[in-house]
Amino acid sequence: MSLSIPFLDLQASVEELKKETQQAIDAVLGSGTFILGNHVQRFEQAFAEYCGTSYCVGVANGLDALFLILKGYDIGVGDEVIVPSNTYIATWLAVSHSGATPVPVEPNIHTYNIDPSLIEAAITPRTRAIIVVHLYGQAADMDFILAIAQKYNLKVVEDAAQAHGAQYKGKPVGGLGNAAGFSFYPTKNLGALGDGGAITTNDDQLAEKIRALRNYGSYKKYHNPYKGYNSRLDELQAAILLVRLKKLDEWNQRRKTIAQCYFNELQNQALILPAVLDLTDPVWHLFVIRHPERERLQQYLRQHHIDTMIHYPIPPHQQAAYQEMNHLCYPIAEEIHREVLSLPGGPYLHNEQQTKIVKKICSFLGN
Numbered sequence: 001m002s003l004s005i006p007f008l009d010l011q012a013s014v015e016e017l018k019k020e021t022q023q024a025i026d027a028v029l030g031s032g033t034f035i036l037g038n039h040v041q042r043f044e045q046a047f048a049e050y051c052g053t054s055y056c057v058g059v060a061n062g063l064d065a066l067f068l069i070l071k072g073y074d075i076g077v078g079d080e081v082i083v084p085s086n087t088y089i090a091t092w093l094a095v096s097h098s099g100a101t102p103v104p105v106e107p108n109i110h111t112y113n114i115d116p117s118l119i120e121a122a123i124t125p126r127t128r129a130i131i132v133v134h135l136y137g138q139a140a141d142m143d144f145i146l147a148i149a150q151k152y153n154l155k156v157v158e159d160a161a162q163a164h165g166a167q168y169k170g171k172p173v174g175g176l177g178n179a180a181g182f183s184f185y186p187t188k189n190l191g192a193l194g195d196g197g198a199i200t201t202n203d204d205q206l207a208e209k210i211r212a213l214r215n216y217g218s219y220k221k222y223h224n225p226y227k228g229y230n231s232r233l234d235e236l237q238a239a240i241l242l243v244r245l246k247k248l249d250e251w252n253q254r255r256k257t258i259a260q261c262y263f264n265e266l267q268n269q270a271l272i273l274p275a276v277l278d279l280t281d282p283v284w285h286l287f288v289i290r291h292p293e294r295e296r297l298q299q300y301l302r303q304h305h306i307d308t309m310i311h312y313p314i315p316p317h318q319q320a321a322y323q324e325m326n327h328l329c330y331p332i333a334e335e336i337h338r339e340v341l342s343l344p345g346g347p348y349l350h351n352e353q354q355t356k357i358v359k360k361i362c363s364f365l366g367n
């Protein structure tokens with residue numbers, strides 16, 4: 001075992017599933033069909049069943065998944081979409097690319113997810129939808145959000161890119177709102193060996209429209225009812241995802257065990273651990289702590305060969321891409337982004353490695 005502890009060991013999953021993955025790749029190569037073939041169809045059916053939805057539409061990546069949902073609902077120029085102020089920029093980019101305007105709402109300081117109690121004040125006559133992000137693998141407080149959406153006739157879009165398998169009140173994310181966007185980027189709980197994404201929904205009209213939008217706006221070759229896009233889940237990646245989907249629950253359970261160890265062992269007033277809503281069952285895509293001297297803690301762990309990451313150092317409203325919002329202040333998101341540090345927590349983190357991580361953090365804190 002290496003003395004260095006990586007943040008996430010992607011190669012371990014490749015090695016564990018090497019035989020099955022090669023068989024899946026060979027099956028695609030032998031089929032002679034490389035775009036929107038049988039493997040995409042099979043994965044769409046399997047992932048819809050996993051999420052408890054009627055439909056799944058495979059697309060090129062998670063950003064496209066969110067964007068195509070908005071386009072499918074004809075959300076665009078002149079419209080507003082409520083988004084969390086604390087999220088990865090892709091959530092905002094999907095809104096911007098649709099032509100609509102992202103309207104940020106602050107998170108709950110304890111769960112890091114959007115604060116439902118602040119949403120209603122952000123709604124205007126131009127608001128068309130709310131994008132909720134199940135950040136770090138914990139479902140947002142959906143009942144409150146869905147009630148607000150129903151009151152104002154708004155669509156609810158789940159950004160579930162970090163939450164494959166997470167549950168809210170016993171139901172998996174992906175079918176809690178009108179539609180959900182997933183990413184299969186390799187670091188996700190369900191990751192491909194390249195880019196990939198999907199949309200899950202129970203809305204048959206939306207699913208049908210997105211199947212055309214992802215394929216140049218076409219249901220039938222050379223017939224284009226929409227000005228569409230080229231955003232298709234790759235046949236090879238779909239075959240690989242079919243293999244990896246069978247392991248997802250096991251991988252998530254390993255993440256939960258690791259998270260529970262952190263909760264048990266990292267009890268210190270100077271360290272802020274994530275809070276978990278009673279109604280949720282997180283899958284711990286990331287285990288994120290907060291400390292006022294985040295950089296010093298990260299450097300200390302780096303000196304002891306422990307790799308950590310910061311998700312995310314700069315909130316979207318402070319990015320150059322959104323310079324028109326740089327003057328705005330979202331103090332809760334800004335505080336979170338100043339203090340968060342993600343600890344190693346993937347499904348291949350060994351007990352000995354986690355013991356070392358805990359001991360070094362406790363040493364830093366003076367425990």
